[in-house]
Every structure is written in structure tokens, then in C-alpha cells.
Amino acid sequence: MSLKYIIYGAISLAMFSCATKQDINYMKDIDGIALENSIKNSRVDFQPGDQLIITVSAKDMDVVKPFNQNYASSTTITQYSIPSSNNLPQQTPLSGPTYNIDTNGDIIFPQIGKVSTKNENIETLRAKLTGLLSEYVKAPIVDIKLINFKVSVLGEVTKPGTYVIPDGNTTLFGALGLAGDLTAFGVRNNVLIVRNIDGQISKERIDLTSANFINSPYYYLKQNDVIYVQPNANREKAARVDPNTGLYISVASVIASITVGILALIKN
Template sequence: MTKFHKCIHLLVAVLFLTSCSNLKKATYFNNVPDSQFKSNLDNLEPVLGPNDLLSISVSSLNADATEIFNPANTSGSIKNNDNRAPEYLIDEDGNIRFPFLGKIKAAGKTKQDLREEITNELIKRKLLVEPIVNIRYLNFKVSVMGEVGNPTVLTVSTEKVSLLEALSLAGDLTIYAQRDNVLLIREENGIKNLTRIDLTSDDIFTSPNYYLKPNDVIYIQPNESKVASTSRLITWLPVIISALSFGIIAITR
């Protein structure tokens, strides 16, 4: 075999190995076999905080007595649109103002905690018999930015969304995205926590970060190819502009 053929074979081998390496970086869950993973649902229900918007409705066997707890037109921290349940905005002190019960501390509690407190107070004060209190989180939002098809802020009406669902709703990762270095920014108790997630492994399925929480921010960094191509464009841009200018001058003359 001549040296020329050996060089050709070596070049082909290098290109093949490079393409395999790039393929692994561009795909999810590399070499993951058929498996089963138990969903981690611990602490999935978010803790309420200031500026959270809640929908709270009350029902009971006595429709007339219940009506006063579902005000149609009120002011302050309560809003109502059409036939929807009244909406309560948690103020900066962490409170809401509920009909007949007055100021209630909501921040730092889960929906279940707040539901139980309102229910118990209605019974304790003999305002309703066997009341049913329903609470919904109205501003459950997550932000997806960086190397995705459609960077966006997602409003989650179901109050439950996984990282993979959020990425899909944002148009999925582009070919230039770092799939092994996804950044999750989450604020809890006034502290911003930054976590790196590798989507090329199956660890995400057992991670406590598989399901997102309100106000989570997902940032997808560009890979080296994107950065290099951008750098080359910036380097050659003055040359291209000069060449076009020279061409225009030559044509006009």
C-alpha cells in the first residue's frame, strides 16, 4: 500500500471518529437501554411566595351561604373575570385578604397547607358546613432561553411540567446546543441555585430536577462549533464588507 493510500485511510478513520463523537454530543440519552425509572414526586408542590397569583373557590351544600366567599366584583388583592373563581395576589408581606377571614399568611405554605387552613377557619367560625376549598396556581411560569428553537416564557396551566416537556415546548435544542451542560436556575427562599444537567445520560430520569418549579430558568449554552463559526464570521466580516465595497465602486465606475 502506498503512502498516499495510507494517508487516505487515516483521514477517513479520523473523520469517522470525529463524526461519531459529534453525534454523541448532538443526541440525548446515549446508549440508554430499555429501563424503568421511578418518578421523583417528592416536594413537587411549590411553596407559595409574594406576587404569586392564586385562584381560590369555595363550595358547600348551601349555595347562598357560599356565594359571599366567591365575590364577583371586589377591589384590593382580589380580582374576578366573568365566571371564573376570584383571583388572589399574595402581597409583598406574603398575605392575602379573604372574605370574612381577613388577612391570611400564604407565603411559605403549599397550596395544600393554605387549603386546609381556610377550610378549618370556615368550619371553626361556623361560616360553612363541610366546605370544599379549591386552589389553583395561576402564574406557574418557566423560562427557556439560549440554543433552542423558540426561546420563550411558558405558562403552565397544569402546574406540572418536566424539563423535557419545557424544552419541547420551546422548539427543542438546536444542533449547536450543549446537551451535556444545561443550566437550571432556581430561586428558593431568596437564594438562587445553579445546577448543571447532562441530557446525554439517563441521570435526568431520577433527578429531583426532572420536574420544574415555578419561575425556573433553563439556559442552553452554545457549543464550540457555534462559538467558532460566530468568531470566524466576525473575523471575516470586515474583509467581506471591503470586498463588496470595492466591487460596488468598480461596477459604478
């Protein structure tokens, strides 16, 4: 009889192990994680390390040639576009004089010299350079591209990560498209966007099932916005199941088969 109780005990232990679950909800503190990511990377205006392509044009292009000298080499970056298939992003060369903003927030512009970008964005820097160039060129046209504009897309999307947007302009739908759209487990009516403007953190929950958010200030994304798509209840439930459950069931099945055989021998 003692052997019988030992066998029953082994079966009970195996079955208990099968029921063991583990809480692996990695993103319980996602607001804090996204907030930290945003504080680390966010800015609205230009800052040291930004890369700009600045080209000058006018009616007489020969006149503006001195202002289009390449003080830094042209760059090749990953060109992202909203995918219509499974094609990978392409490496695309962006032509034009490339300027790296130095640690003091300055660029060295041909013929003009040092130009500060502190507290400037694309629009205000364009106006500043247009004013400076007007002393040399009649009706100059200045084009500026921020070529390391990036946003982060996290959570229940097909391809989470940080995406560089070469034209410096994208919408929430555009960023989600780059990330391969939401998975079947993504909550579509509670998408989190974290933004940092001049040190002021804002967090907004967006309902993608409603068209009202198109008029929201979060429809068009800003530099280093962080987007998080939370998992639905089914995904969270699946995440809490011990990944070894299948192994436990297999072991329990083997033990049960052996037990049946031993009990049959004991009866005989």
C-alpha cells in the same frame, strides 16, 4: 515597480481583513447570568404580587356562595401548552375569584377576612383555608391555582424567554417544549438548571440523553427556575467569525480584479 508593491500591499491588507475574527461568545458567563436571574426572581413560597384563583366547593353549593365572591376580577392570561405545531399560545380566561397577595403577604378572603400567605405554598394554604372554612361549611373543598408561575428558558432553544405556566406545574421537558425544543446546536447532555430555595442557590447539570434524570428533583420545575442550553462547538466557532467576513471577501475580490487589470496594463 513601486506601484506594483503598493498594489500587492493593498491585496495583503484586504486578505488580512478577511481573516479578522471577533469573539462574540455572549454567554461565557452564563452561570453568573442565570444565577443573577434566579436570585432576582426566585421564591418557593407565596410572596407579594402573586396572583391566586381560589374557589370553594361543597356538597351544597349554595352554602359556599358567600366564599366565592369575586374580591378581585377574574383574569385572562396567556395559556401555554406543549406545542404540537406552530400554533401560537392562546389567551385563555381563567374563571374564579382572583386574589392578589398584598405587600404584607395577605389576602382578604370573603367572610373570613385577612389571611396571611407568609411561608405558605399551595398545599399549606389549602389546608389553612380548609380549616378556617370548616367552621362555616361541612367538608369544604378548596382549589387554589397560582396563575403567574413562571420559568425562564435561555440559550440554544427555538424561542428563548420567560413562560407563565397557568397550572403552576411543569417538567423540564414541558418547559423546553414551550420554548420550541433545542436547536440543532444545543448541547443535550449538559443543560443547566438554576434554582433558589429559601435563598439557597443550587445549580444542576442535566443529561437529556439519559433517562436517569427523571428521578431527579429537577425533573419537575419550581417557581422561577432558570434553564440554559449551551451551544455546541460548531455554534461557538461560528459566533467568533467576524460578521463582516463576507463583505471583506467581496472587497478583496474587487481589489484583486482591479489589480490584475492594472498589472496587465503595466506589462503592456
